[in-house]
Every structure is written in structure tokens, then in C-alpha cells.
Amino acid sequence: AIPITGWLSDRVGSRNLFLWSTVGFVIASAMCGMAQNLEQMVVFRIFQGICAAFMNPLSQTVMLDINPPERQAKAMAIWGMGIMVGPILGPVIGGWLTDNFNWRWVFFVNLPLGAICVAILWWLLPSRPVRRRPFDLFGFALLAIGISALQLMLDRGQGEDWFGSTEIWIEMLVAMVALWMFVVHMATAKHPMFERALWRNANLVTAMFFMLVIGVVMMATMALLPPMLQNLYGHSVFDTGILLMPRGFGVVLTMAISARLIQRGMDPRILVGLGMVLAAYSLWQMTHWSLEMGTWPVIVSGFVQGLGMGLVFMPLNGMAFATLAPHQRTEGASLINLARNIGASVGISLVTTILARSIQQSHAALVPNITAQNLGTIDPNLLQMLGGSGDAVLAMANAEINRQAAMIGYLNDFYAMAILTALSVPLVIFLRKPKGPMEKPDPAAAGH
Known part of the structure; x- marks a missing residue:
């Protein structure tokens, strides 16, 4: 659904599309909460995903349309903070609802919030001129x-x-x-699906590559950490959400700071490069985690990674949209969001494969090191409690091998993501600093 956001917005109007996609998302959330089997859940989640696909690019476009050029950097920072509230509060609220009520409330909680959003959009959302153009x-x-x-x-x-x-x-x-x-x-x-001028825009194309990497790093990390913290460290769902919150706080902090720095004339390319370096450093920190560590390394590395992502996100979007004509913004936002989603899919698949292969290889490498001579040195107190039962001792040894192998797999994932993030830093040289604050391009350059 994301690729057709621009065309559909032009066809039916951005106001109508935004309103109906929000209404559809609320209805889909209610249906997911009432699902009686897996098949229904899959269908309702597809419906929910289709509705949600329009909301990000449309909200981004609205924020740019309703603000003058000199305020667009601040507007994008506020929009980015709003986007990050979900990842900050989602795991915590979801964990609390699951632990204290029922998993269905993870979906039902969207109903009152969604109703408020629909009312506000109906009241305040401006409309854009409808443009009739052929559908590719x-x-x-x-x-x-x-x-x-x-x-x-x-x-x-x-x-x-x-x-x-x-x-x-x-x-x-x-x-x-x-x-x-x-x-x-x-x-x-x-009449191509996306204007050819978009593909010739160096800032937009470079932003898409960066968003691809951000999708890999952010979504893959968020996919890895909850099972790691719960299965290897024994944290509850709620505690896991609390431990992941500092990442979001870091994003919000640097988004606000970067908006002020750009308004004062700082080159946004420096912020993007610094942000990617911080993100790579945080992943390098995570490669030094161990099964014996406390929660502090999780908090620190997450916060540092959030600082880096916040420095990248707002300046990158600002540079991409500063070189687009107003009528190109929705399509540009669609392409950026599509790149991020593809990055997320690639990233999750990549880290899942590395994790599974690493666990298999590490388990096979560790097993020969457990012999009858050193088995008794694992934990004498635990052996005494087990009463010398051979099967129980072997099960305990195998469980510890599984934990160590899984930890090695997670560390290998962090290494891979750190390298990918570091290698993306030189892409900054392809970005072009806008000549003015969110400068509007020459309309003649916006043609096909």
C-alpha cells in the first residue's frame, strides 16, 4: 500500500485518505482483538497494515505543508518525536497489558486513542488540491x-x-x-508510478539508502533484544520494555537538539555522519555483552544508539524534503518509508539467519569441550542438589551450552550490524546541503 500513497492521495485528497485510513486502522485493531483463530488474526492484521501504511507518509507531508520553510526543521523534529513515542511506550504498555489483563487489550487500547485521533483530524486536518493523473x-x-x-x-x-x-x-x-x-x-x-525527477534527486535517493540501513539496525535490534533479555537474562515482558525505553529517550533528545542546531546554521550532513558513528559505536558496545552482566550496559548502549538515530532521522528527512516540490512530498515520503520497511524485512531476516546458524555452529563447537573429567566442575553445589543423577547433569550441561551458543549468536548479529552501520557513514558525501531553510526547488525541475 505504501507505494500508491502518493497517487491515491492525489486522486481522493490527502484529507480523505488520512481520515479513512485512520478509521480503518481503528476498526482493524478492534477486529484483531476479537479474532477467534489464527486465520482471522492474519486477515485482520493485513487489513490493519494496509491502513497503517498510508499514515506515516501522509502525516509527514501534512507537517511540511502546514509549516513555512523556516519552521519545517522544527516541525519534522516534533513529527519524529511523535513517531518514536510508539517504540518507547509500546513494549512497556504491551507488556503491562499482557501481564495484567489479556493480549487482546494490546489491540483494544488503540480504540479510544484512535477515536480521539479521528476527531482531531476531522476538525483540524487541511485538504490539498486533487490532482487527476493516470494510475501506473x-x-x-x-x-x-x-x-x-x-x-x-x-x-x-x-x-x-x-x-x-x-x-x-x-x-x-x-x-x-x-x-x-x-x-x-x-x-x-x-506516466510512471513515481516521477522520474524523484530518482534524479541525490538527497532523496541517498536518504532512501540511509533509511534502508536504519530499518536494518533499528528493527533488527528491536527484534533481537526482547527474546534475548527474556530468554537469556530472565527479564519479564514488562521489565524488558523498561530496559528498552532509554533508546527512545535518546532519539527524542537528539531530535530536539538537531532541530535547534540546524536552525542556527549547522550543516545537517555533519549531524547525519555523527549519528551513524554513534549508532555503530553503540552496536560495537553490544558486542561486548556477556551472560554475567547487569542491566546497565543494556541501558547505556540503547541510549547511545537512540542518540545516534535521532541525529540521523530529522536532518536526513529535512535534506530530502527541502529539495522536493510540495506536490512531490507524499511520493517522496512513500519512497523513504518503503526503503525503511524493506530494510526492516532484510534486517530481521539477516539477523535471524545469523543467529540460527551461529547457535548451531557454536553448540557443535562447545559440546566436545564437555567431558567426564570436567563435567563435575560446572557447579558442585548444583550437582550435590541433583543427587548425582547422570541425566539431570547432562540436561543442565546442555542447557548451559545452549545459553552460551545463543549468546555467541546474538554477539555475531551485533558485529554484523555494527559493520553495516559503519560502512554506511561515507554515504554522507552524496548529500547536498540545501541553499536555504527547506528551500523549494525550481518548478521546472519537477517535471518528468
Whole structure:
């Protein structure tokens, strides 16, 4: 749904699309909470995802449209803070609701908040002029097929032994062919799905690459940490959410600071580069975690990573949108959000594969080190409590090997993400500093 946000917004009006997508999201949340089986949950979640797909790019566009150029940096910072409230409070509220009530309340909690949002949008949301333009059905079909095949390959790769499976090869080939045809179509079509001027915009394209990396780092980290903290360290769902909150606080803090610095004339490219360095450093810190550590390293590394992401997020969006004409903003926001979502899918698949392979290899490497001669040195007190039972001792040894192997797998994931983040820092050289505050480009350059 994200790629058609720009066209649909032009066709029915951004106000109507924003309102109805919010209403649909609230209804889908209620249906998810009332789901009686897995099949219903999958259908309702798809409906919820379609509605949610329009909300991010539309909200970003609205914030730019209602603010003059000199206030757009501050507006983007406020928007970014709002976007980060969910990741900050979501795990905590979700954990508390699950522990004290029922998992269904994770969805029902959206109903009163959603109703308030709909009322505010109905009252205050401005409308944009409707633009009639042809829908690029062929381009949309190619992009949908390519992304769907890529998503299937990433989701099923680990379970199907990746390229040892014919299915994965087919999905990869379909994705490559469809996406290549989409690129050719964008370059040759009379009415392409996205304006060709968008692909010639260095800031927008570079921002998409950065968002791809941010999607990998942020979403993969958020996917790894909850099971790690719960399974290896024994934290509850609620405590895990509390431990992850400093990451969001760091994002909010540096978003506010970066907006002020940019308003005072600081080069936003410096902030983006510094932010990526901080994010890479935080991941390097995480490679030194151990099973014996306390909670402080989790808090510190999460906060540092949040500081880095906040420094990247707002200046990067500001530079990308400063070079877009107003009518291009929704499509630009759609492309940036699409890149981030693809990065999240790739990142989660990547870290899941590294984790599973590392656990298998580490377990196989650690088992030969456990012998009859050193088995008794594991924990004499525990051995005495077990009464010398051979099966119990072996089970205890295997459980400890599993913990150590899992920890090695998580550390390998952190290494991979740290390297990827560090390698992305030089992309800053492709960004161009806008000549003025959120400068509006020449309308002549906005054509196809």
C-alpha cells in the first residue's frame, strides 16, 4: 500500500485518505482483538497494515505543508518525536497489558486513542488540491510482485535452508526480474508510478539508502533484544520494555537538539555522519555483552544508539524534503518509508539467519569441550542438589551450552550490524546541503 500513497492521495485528497485510513486502522485493531483463530488474526492484521501504511507518509507531508520553510526543521523534529513515542511506550504498555489483563487489550487500547485521533483530524486536518493523473497499473504490479517475492524469500529462507531450496531460488529470480523490469519501466513509461525527477534527486535517493540501513539496525535490534533479555537474562515482558525505553529517550533528545542546531546554521550532513558513528559505536558496545552482566550496559548502549538515530532521522528527512516540490512530498515520503520497511524485512531476516546458524555452529563447537573429567566442575553445589543423577547433569550441561551458543549468536548479529552501520557513514558525501531553510526547488525541475 505504501507505494500508491502518493497517487491515491492525489486522486481522493490527502484529507480523505488520512481520515479513512485512520478509521480503518481503528476498526482493524478492534477486529484483531476479537479474532477467534489464527486465520482471522492474519486477515485482520493485513487489513490493519494496509491502513497503517498510508499514515506515516501522509502525516509527514501534512507537517511540511502546514509549516513555512523556516519552521519545517522544527516541525519534522516534533513529527519524529511523535513517531518514536510508539517504540518507547509500546513494549512497556504491551507488556503491562499482557501481564495484567489479556493480549487482546494490546489491540483494544488503540480504540479510544484512535477515536480521539479521528476527531482531531476531522476538525483540524487541511485538504490539498486533487490532482487527476493516470494510475501506473503495470508499474505497480511489477513493484508488488518484486517486493512480495523478496519478502517471501526473506521470510522462508531460514526454514527452507536458503539456496539449498528450489523455492528460494525461484523467489529470488522472480524478485530480481520484476524489480529490474520496474526500474526499466520507470525510465521509459509515459506516466510512471513515481516521477522520474524523484530518482534524479541525490538527497532523496541517498536518504532512501540511509533509511534502508536504519530499518536494518533499528528493527533488527528491536527484534533481537526482547527474546534475548527474556530468554537469556530472565527479564519479564514488562521489565524488558523498561530496559528498552532509554533508546527512545535518546532519539527524542537528539531530535530536539538537531532541530535547534540546524536552525542556527549547522550543516545537517555533519549531524547525519555523527549519528551513524554513534549508532555503530553503540552496536560495537553490544558486542561486548556477556551472560554475567547487569542491566546497565543494556541501558547505556540503547541510549547511545537512540542518540545516534535521532541525529540521523530529522536532518536526513529535512535534506530530502527541502529539495522536493510540495506536490512531490507524499511520493517522496512513500519512497523513504518503503526503503525503511524493506530494510526492516532484510534486517530481521539477516539477523535471524545469523543467529540460527551461529547457535548451531557454536553448540557443535562447545559440546566436545564437555567431558567426564570436567563435567563435575560446572557447579558442585548444583550437582550435590541433583543427587548425582547422570541425566539431570547432562540436561543442565546442555542447557548451559545452549545459553552460551545463543549468546555467541546474538554477539555475531551485533558485529554484523555494527559493520553495516559503519560502512554506511561515507554515504554522507552524496548529500547536498540545501541553499536555504527547506528551500523549494525550481518548478521546472519537477517535471518528468
